[in-house]
Amino acid sequence: MTDGKLAVIGLGSIGSMALWQASRLTDSVTGFEAKHPAHGRSAVGGDTRLFRMIYKGHPGYYPIMQRSKELWAELEAETGQDILIRCGGLSIGAAKGAYLASVLETTRITGAEHHLLSHRELAERYPQHNLRSDDVAVFDPNSGALRTDRAVTAAIAAARANGATVHTNTAIDSITETEVGVVITAGGESWTFEQVIVASGGWSRQLLPVYTKEHVETRRVFLSWFVAREPKEFAPERFPVFSRIYEDRSMYGAPTVDGATVKATLDGRGRPALDPAAINRELSVEEIAETMETVAEFFPGLVPTVVRADAFPDLFTSDRNPLLGYVGDTGRVYAATGFSGAGFKMASGYGEIAAAEALGKQIFNGLEFVRPQRFSPR
Incomplete structure (x- = not known):
């Protein structure tokens, strides 16, 4: 027996969006936040982040930005919040x-x-x-400019309205892969989920496998x-x-x-x-x-x-491209972290990708440049 299909660890920039998107696909998703949504010590802090469709870097970012722009509008329509200042x-x-x-x-x-x-x-x-x-x-x-606090709190509210469960003030101590699921522990309590998304930003490193730790x-x-x-x-x-x-x-x-x-x-x-x-x-x-x-x-x-x-704080990778994909040995732990100070503009798109893939659906091709396996020992 498990406690649900999917757990999202960290409900900040990317995790809040993954929770929202997962709640559109299943009524069995749970989010864990170490403090409270949009708390001032996370990478969400600071009022605004830039949204840009012209972003120098890998061309594979462009379709994610296109989709993110659509999803920011969907989140606004779904929650009644003004999130993207179109300037x-x-x-x-x-x-x-x-x-x-x-x-x-x-x-x-x-x-x-x-x-x-x-x-x-x-x-x-x-x-x-x-x-x-x-x-x-x-x-x-x-x-334009994204209102970060509004975006995160709106996404979590939308996820809850769709049936998602949210645990606040619950810092995850460890994750352990088993044959039947992933056991996560926090403060002496434990839960088991079929799949887990690690999206805890600057705090993600301790939950990642050794081969990725060397590159973040x-x-x-x-x-x-x-x-x-x-x-x-x-x-x-x-x-x-x-x-x-x-x-x-x-x-x-x-x-x-x-x-x-x-x-x-x-x-x-x-x-x-x-x-x-x-x-x-x-x-x-x-x-x-x-x-x-x-x-x-x-x-x-x-x-x-x-x-x-x-x-x-934010988690940076050695090549400044994020970690978006499965890590570990069982195909049950999915990383959505390492956005290197540039993740919020595409957070809604990244969240959709992470939620869909963790639940067995592939919606984007050409993402090899963000897969954690690029750091795996040959």
């Missing part, structure tokens, strides 16, 4: 620089809708950005916010999400969602963290200084003083 997005850089070259190569391969903005067009349309002399931009009309690490990712001198100039209808990368500076961010502050954060500054529960939430003197210097150059309309900052 478009800018990729800004030097006209002949490596960053925009890679962005445009992505659009060539995927066919993603985009518009190339000249220096003059960019300056006229989006004067919030203080541009360098050779700056141009790629505009993605399908980009928990990293600390920080975010920062600044006061807008004229908040209306940074409202979603005037200020798209952005990513701006050069050799010497890089930053990404989102429009104001509180009518006062704007997220503007240094790009690619994740650092290893041994314990996801004990990461340093305070920014270092050096992190604050570089962040403020970059904002002072990029945005004259923001007061160049960090007024809010926080740090969160």
Whole structure:
């Protein structure tokens, strides 16, 4: 006897979506969350995440992003929550620089809708950005900002409405594969399920097999916010999400969602963290200084003083592609983790893939680049 068909361990960015999608396929799914949904110490924290249809990297991400866009709309319709702020997005850089070259190569391969903005067009349309002399931009009309807390809580509410069971404040200590199922333990209690999805982000490492542990690490990712001198100039209808990368500076961010502050954060500054529960939430003197210097150059309309900052754990893989597929020996434990600080934009799509595959259905082809087996010893 088992306690159900499927357990989802971790109800954050990906796990909440996997629970929601699994609840559409079966009435025998249970979710386990170490604290409470969308708690402030998980990778969900920080108000918003960028949603982009133009994402440099493996072309296999594009169909997942397409499906994710559809699923974000479905989640909004199902729950009545506004989750995706549809404000478009800018990729800004030097006209002949490596960053925009890679962005445009992505659009060539995927066919993603985009518009190339000249220096003059960019300056006229989006004067919030203080541009360098050779700056141009790629505009993605399908980009936006995802409200992370709303997304996660809405997905869990939808799953519960479909009959899913949710255990909060239940940190999983171990998972053990057997011939009849997977035994999971937490605080002296145990349950047995036919299948298990591990989606606990920065906390996933201890639940993964040895061959994957060698290729993953928990990293600390920080975010920062600044006061807008004229908040209306940074409202979603005037200020798209952005990513701006050069050799010497890089930053990404989102429009104001509180009518006062704007997220503007240094790009690619994740650092290893041994314990996801004990990461340093305070920014270092050096992190604050570089962040403020970059904002002072990029945005004259923001007061160049960090007024809010926080740090969160996430699991990174050595090749920065996630772990999405079966691990272990029995084909009962499925990993949906290691999204390397870039998972939320596709969380709904990843959740659908994980739920479907864990329940015996294949809905996507061409996912070899995310399969855990790529790290398996030959």
